[in-house]
Amino acid sequence: MFKIPVLVTGGAGYIGSHAVLALKDAGWPVVVIDNLVTGFRFAVPDGVPFYQGDIADEALLARIVAEQGIGAIMHFAGSVVVPESVENPLKYYDNNTARTRSLIASAVRGGVRHFIFSSTAATYGIPEVSPVTEDCPQRPINPYGMSKLMTELMLADTARAHPLNFCALRYFNVAGADPQARTGQSTAGATHLIKVAVEAALGKRDSVAVFGTDFDTPDGTGVRDYIHVTDLADAHVLALEALIENPGRSLTMNCGYGRGFSVLDVLDAVDRATNQPINRVLQGRRPGDPDSLISDNARIKATLPWVPRHADLDTIIAHALAWERKLGEMQATLTPTPG
Incomplete structure (x- = not known):
C-alpha cells in the first residue's frame, strides 16, 4: 500500500503522541499540529x-495540507475532562465541535480523502446493556459526550456530500504508556484512574479517591474496560489502511478489550506492582457513573486485523509506572536546585 502523509492533530498529547509513534514505526509519513x-x-x-x-x-491548515501533501487526518485535538465539560460546556462545544467543523472544512477544501476521529464511549451515556455494541442508543449525559457525538454526525453528513470517508473510534478507558517509554500520559492533574493510582504509588499524590462502593458489581466499585494506549494506536493505523482500501466505506467501531476491571481491581494491581499499599479514600458515587461500562469489540475484530498485544492489566500498569518514573526524572532535570 502506498503510504500517504498523515496529519495528526493533537499529536503532542497523550493518545495522539502514541498514534504518531505507531504511524512512524509502520513507515507512514507523519506531520503533527498541536x-x-x-x-x-x-x-x-x-x-x-x-x-x-x-x-x-x-x-x-491549508498551508500544511499543501506543503506536506496530506492525504489523511487523525484527529485527537480536543478537551477530554468530563466534569469540566459540565462546568464549562461552551469550551467543549468550541474546542470539540466548532473547531472540528473548521478542521473538516479544511480537509474537504484541501482534498483530504480520509479522516480518523477520536470518539468516545461517553457518546452512549448510561447504556442499558453491557457489553455495549455500536448500535446501542447514543444518549450522552454530559457536554463532553455530546460534543463528540456532534462530530460523528458532522463527519457522516460530510462523507455523504464529499469524497471523504471516515472512521470514528469510540474509546473506552485508555491507559498505560509506550512500552519503550518514549511517551505517556504527562498532563498534570489528570483524572484517569490508572494515572492517578501510579502517581499515588510513587508519592506524587497522598491518596486515591474511590467514588462509590455500592455499585451493582462484584466488589461494589465501578467496572471499566481498560485498553492499552499502544493497542489503541495500532487500531488507528489499521483503520487508516481500511479507509484507503475501500474509499467508499466509512466505519464506526468500539475500541476496548471486551472485559472489565473494578476500581479496586486496578488499585490492587498497582499495589502488587509496587509491593506497597495505596491510601484509598472512599467517597460517594459521582452523578452519571454507570455500574459497568464494557465494550463489545466484535465489530473491530471482524473489520480489522487487530490483535491486541498488551491486553493485560498488570502490563498496562507496569508501562504506566515506567513512564511515571521517567517523567519524574525528566521533571527533576528541569527543576532548579535550591541554593
Whole structure:
C-alpha cells in the first residue's frame, strides 16, 4: 500500500503522541499540529514535521495540507475532562465541535480523502446493556459526550456530500504508556484512574479517591474496560489502511478489550506492582457513573486485523509506572536546585 502523509492533530498529547509513534514505526509519513495547551513538544519524535497552531486556523491548515501533501487526518485535538465539560460546556462545544467543523472544512477544501476521529464511549451515556455494541442508543449525559457525538454526525453528513470517508473510534478507558517509554500520559492533574493510582504509588499524590462502593458489581466499585494506549494506536493505523482500501466505506467501531476491571481491581494491581499499599479514600458515587461500562469489540475484530498485544492489566500498569518514573526524572532535570 502506498503510504500517504498523515496529519495528526493533537499529536503532542497523550493518545495522539502514541498514534504518531505507531504511524512512524509502520513507515507512514507523519506531520503533527498541536497548540501545546495540554500537549508537550518533547512528545513529538525528532524528524516529524511539527506545526504549533490551532486546528481552527484554516489558513494554517491549508498551508500544511499543501506543503506536506496530506492525504489523511487523525484527529485527537480536543478537551477530554468530563466534569469540566459540565462546568464549562461552551469550551467543549468550541474546542470539540466548532473547531472540528473548521478542521473538516479544511480537509474537504484541501482534498483530504480520509479522516480518523477520536470518539468516545461517553457518546452512549448510561447504556442499558453491557457489553455495549455500536448500535446501542447514543444518549450522552454530559457536554463532553455530546460534543463528540456532534462530530460523528458532522463527519457522516460530510462523507455523504464529499469524497471523504471516515472512521470514528469510540474509546473506552485508555491507559498505560509506550512500552519503550518514549511517551505517556504527562498532563498534570489528570483524572484517569490508572494515572492517578501510579502517581499515588510513587508519592506524587497522598491518596486515591474511590467514588462509590455500592455499585451493582462484584466488589461494589465501578467496572471499566481498560485498553492499552499502544493497542489503541495500532487500531488507528489499521483503520487508516481500511479507509484507503475501500474509499467508499466509512466505519464506526468500539475500541476496548471486551472485559472489565473494578476500581479496586486496578488499585490492587498497582499495589502488587509496587509491593506497597495505596491510601484509598472512599467517597460517594459521582452523578452519571454507570455500574459497568464494557465494550463489545466484535465489530473491530471482524473489520480489522487487530490483535491486541498488551491486553493485560498488570502490563498496562507496569508501562504506566515506567513512564511515571521517567517523567519524574525528566521533571527533576528541569527543576532548579535550591541554593
